Amino acid sequence: MPPVLYLIPNILSDNTFERVLPQHVLSVTGKIRHFFVEDVRTARRFLSKIQHPVPIDRLHFCELSEHTSEGDVASFLPYLQAEDSGMISEAGVPGVADPGAALVKLAHDNGIRVAPLAGPSSVLMALMASGLNGQSFAFNGYLPVKQNERIARIRALEHRSENEGQTQIFIETPYRNMKLLEDIVTTCKPETYLCIAANITADDEYIVTQAVRKWKNRLPELHKIPAVFLLQAPHASAKNQRR
Amino acid sequence: MPPVLYLIPNILSDNTFERVLPQHVLSVTGKIRHFFVEDVRTARRFLSKIQHPVPIDRLHFCELSEHTSEGDVASFLPYLQAEDSGMISEAGVPGVADPGAALVKLAHDNGIRVAPLAGPSSVLMALMASGLNGQSFAFNGYLPVKQNERIARIRALEHRSENEGQTQIFIETPYRNMKLLEDIVTTCKPETYLCIAANITADDEYIVTQAVRKWKNRLPELHKIPAVFLLQAPHASAKNQRR
Numbered sequence: 001m002p003p004v005l006y007l008i009p010n011i012l013s014d015n016t017f018e019r020v021l022p023q024h025v026l027s028v029t030g031k032i033r034h035f036f037v038e039d040v041r042t043a044r045r046f047l048s049k050i051q052h053p054v055p056i057d058r059l060h061f062c063e064l065s066e067h068t069s070e071g072d073v074a075s076f077l078p079y080l081q082a083e084d085s086g087m088i089s090e091a092g093v094p095g096v097a098d099p100g101a102a103l104v105k106l107a108h109d110n111g112i113r114v115a116p117l118a119g120p121s122s123v124l125m126a127l128m129a130s131g132l133n134g135q136s137f138a139f140n141g142y143l144p145v146k147q148n149e150r151i152a153r154i155r156a157l158e159h160r161s162e163n164e165g166q167t168q169i170f171i172e173t174p175y176r177n178m179k180l181l182e183d184i185v186t187t188c189k190p191e192t193y194l195c196i197a198a199n200i201t202a203d204d205e206y207i208v209t210q211a212v213r214k215w216k217n218r219l220p221e222l223h224k225i226p227a228v229f230l231l232q233a234p235h236a237s238a239k240n241q242r243r
Numbered sequence: 244m245p246p247v248l249y250l251i252p253n254i255l256s257d258n259t260f261e262r263v264l265p266q267h268v269l270s271v272t273g274k275i276r277h278f279f280v281e282d283v284r285t286a287r288r289f290l291s292k293i294q295h296p297v298p299i300d301r302l303h304f305c306e307l308s309e310h311t312s313e314g315d316v317a318s319f320l321p322y323l324q325a326e327d328s329g330m331i332s333e334a335g336v337p338g339v340a341d342p343g344a345a346l347v348k349l350a351h352d353n354g355i356r357v358a359p360l361a362g363p364s365s366v367l368m369a370l371m372a373s374g375l376n377g378q379s380f381a382f383n384g385y386l387p388v389k390q391n392e393r394i395a396r397i398r399a400l401e402h403r404s405e406n407e408g409q410t411q412i413f414i415e416t417p418y419r420n421m422k423l424l425e426d427i428v429t430t431c432k433p434e435t436y437l438c439i440a441a442n443i444t445a446d447d448e449y450i451v452t453q454a455v456r457k458w459k460n461r462l463p464e465l466h467k468i469p470a471v472f473l474l475q476a477p478h479a480s481a482k483n484q485r486r
Binding site: 007009018019020021022023024093094095096097098099100101102103104105106107108113114115116118119120121123124125126127128129130131132133134135136137138139140141166195200201205207208209210 | 250252261262263264265266267336337338339340341342343344345346347348349350351356357358359361362363364366367368369370371372373374375376377378379380381382383384409438443444448450451452453
């Protein structure tokens with residue numbers, strides 16, 4: 001059988017393996033001995049938690065993070081070609097909101113089959129649970145760090161949502177969540193909807209959607225808490241439905 | 244305990260329950276007696292397949308399809324308030340690429356907690372496995388049916404991908420797949436990448452990404468086969484990385 005690159009979902013929140021991973025993910029992963037991972041230490045912990053049948057020291061790892069150069073990614077090809085391999089993200093599914101796409105691209109360019117496995121994605125689960133438009137949406141990754149650029153970006157996203165009815169999704173480094181939220185509530189129109197989705201799949205999961213005017217002065221404390229943010233501007237969905 | 248609206252993922256392909264659904268989804272669903280569904284017949288089949296412990300005739304269903312009016316959605320509120328309920332899509336996760344968001348919005352507007360459950364999404368799994376930019380992407384639903392409008396839309400999506408480095412994702416009614424593909428390969432630049440992802444999670448899953456020039460005259464036969472299409476224009480990702 002020609003080798004396959006499996007895309008292995010990781011949990012989003014501690015001790016939620018049975019809650020979010022199909023049994024199939026565990027059994028496929030248990031047959032793989034070569035892994036592409038963002039961080040070897042956390043990947044080892046994941047494999048040990050799911051009781052990988054091979055001793056962790058006998059598994060092989062290539063690190064693929066945001067610091068990995070294009071050339072280094074290309075050097076992974078022999079591993080893809082040798083036998084079935086798996087890519088694991090730090091959290092959620094590989095290839096979405098992480099640097100994993102470069103390896104998947106390498107696989108396609110070399111005719112290696114890629115098989116995605118079903119699992120949790122904070123971006124997708126936030127969208128599902130937001131009640132905002134799920135028939136047209138965009139994920140924008142991180143917004144700029146500089147405040148004036150960040151505010152300009154928030155305005156541009158709100159504008160696009162208003163014109164196109166497209167839900168705008170983004171994330172932030174968790175210790176900057178509160179700054180981002182303050183900028184959203186001071187920048188956006190009072191009737192724009194903001195969904196805050198934090199600690200997705202955890203026992204203290206928090207997912208609330210309401211108009212920006214209702215969030216003002218009543219923001220939840222999200223310092224250092226993993227969260228996803230979603231915006232939909234007023235009238236956008238109505239426009240969309242009229243098409 | 245206040246009632247919760249659970250968002251229940253459905254399979255994408257026949258007989259793949261164990262492959263794509265966590266055990267948790269089955270146990271949560273087994274405790275729910277009120278369901279919001281796109282089609283009662285297929286929902287009953289799903290619940291019978293996962294061996295819902297309550298006889299199917301004693302479960303209660305509200306239909307929520309693209310034909311359901313806003314007023315009819317609003318009339319579902321008493322069911323959301325009465326006890327835990329679940330929403331099931333025809334395929335994949337509810338609230339994404341289906342009309343389910345309206346009910347989720349109703350839940351938020353009335354302070355009812357919404358809990359998304361992890362499962363398969365063809366849009367997300369296609370993106371993971373495409374190797375295209377997963378740090379900035381947009382899902383655009385269906386493209387226009389009229390050919391001149393469809394071609395204009397394909398051009399606009401390619402242009403946006405080129406300018407913003409954003410992967411553009413879309414779907415088509417399966418019996419129109421080949422017309423859409425013909426329009427893509429004749430409209431897009433030869434170096435634009437096109438990923439075709441069909442029969443995701445099935446044994447004959449087909450996910451291939453290559454330049455449009457390589458697809459020309461070599462399109463796979465996808466008539467009536469569920470598929471997701473993804474575009475990324477040349478230089479877009481390079482531009483993105485230079486930021």
